[in-house]
Structures are given as structure tokens and as C-alpha cells.
Amino acid sequence: MTDGQMPVYSVKSQIANAIDLFVHLRRDHSGVRRVVEIAELVDFNGRDYNLNYLFRLSGENGRLERTGSSLADDQRLKIMMNEGQQ
Template sequence: MNTGHSGSISTGHGNSIRGMLNRLETMYMMSAQVPVYTVRNQIANAIEIFVHLKRDGDGNRRVMEVAELAGFDGKEYNINYLYRTDGSGCLVRTGNALLHRDNLKRGGMNDRL
């Protein structure tokens, strides 16, 4: 992802999407002496979509939330949650629209999300 090529996929570990972002920042800052603003800006430019999975007690993984990393405002990440797990454990649409549809348009799938 650091080369600027689109289409990467990766796995990270965290208890939530924000937790994963914090871990990613920490790993980055352990190897480089750069301001946190720069780290967050680079992360926001590199990642588009998060799919957060959780392993249940029986060992099965299920999707907990899906979100778009919509940008960075200089202090915080702008996370646009598209799907979240409700109180009964079902994944439901939040009603938020995908903000950055460019890649879907290029792939001819603009109407999919």
C-alpha cells in the first residue's frame, strides 16, 4: 500500500476499526520519527474500506462492521460506517451512503453499495 498502487488487501488486528487504526499508527511510529499528523494523513490516503471480523465463542468469524475511511480532518479520522452489528447481533445497514465511489464507477459497479 505504501507504493500508491490501488487494489491492495491486507489483514490487521484490533478490537474495532478505531482500535486497528490506533495499532497501525503505533507500528508506524515505532519505526519512523514523524509527526502523528503525517502518519494519520498517510493512513487515510492508503485505506478505503474496513471490514471488521470477530471470532465467536464457537470459533466462527462474523462481520461486525463495515466502514469507509472517508478522510482525515487534521485531528481525527472521518469514518463512515456503512454496516454495524445491532443489539441482537445482526449486521444491518446504517443508511450512510458510500462517499468515495470512484473505484466502483471505474469497475462498473456504482450501483452495488
């Protein structure tokens, strides 16, 4: 993929098919990495990724808090959990 022969759309589409959740880490002032948001990859419209943000770091108390959104594709999670039990 690094030789430039594959179209960008194809690479982005493969990424969208391979990733379910994003866990965004950021290094704070002391050098410690902290989770600042967790998002589900819901869709790829050919140009942009559509994310469903599940948790975000609160600026008020510095804690990871639910956004109120639930998983858009919870069936995939249930299937994966069942496969892990077998």
C-alpha cells in the same frame, strides 16, 4: 517508520490516503470471526478519522444490516470497477 523519526500526523495521513473501507471483524464466544461493521473512511481532519458506517451487526437478530448510509465517494468505486474490467 518504527524508529520514531516520522511524525504521528504523517503516519496517520498516509493511512487515510491508503485505506478506503474498514471491515471490522470480532471473534465470538466460539472463536469464529464475524464481520461486525463495514465503514468507509471519508476524511482525516488532522487528528481523527471520520468514518461513514455502511453496515453494522444488529443486536436483535445477529445479522449484518445496512445503516441507511450510502458511499460518500461512489465515484472512486466506479473508477476502480472500470479499471478492473480492462
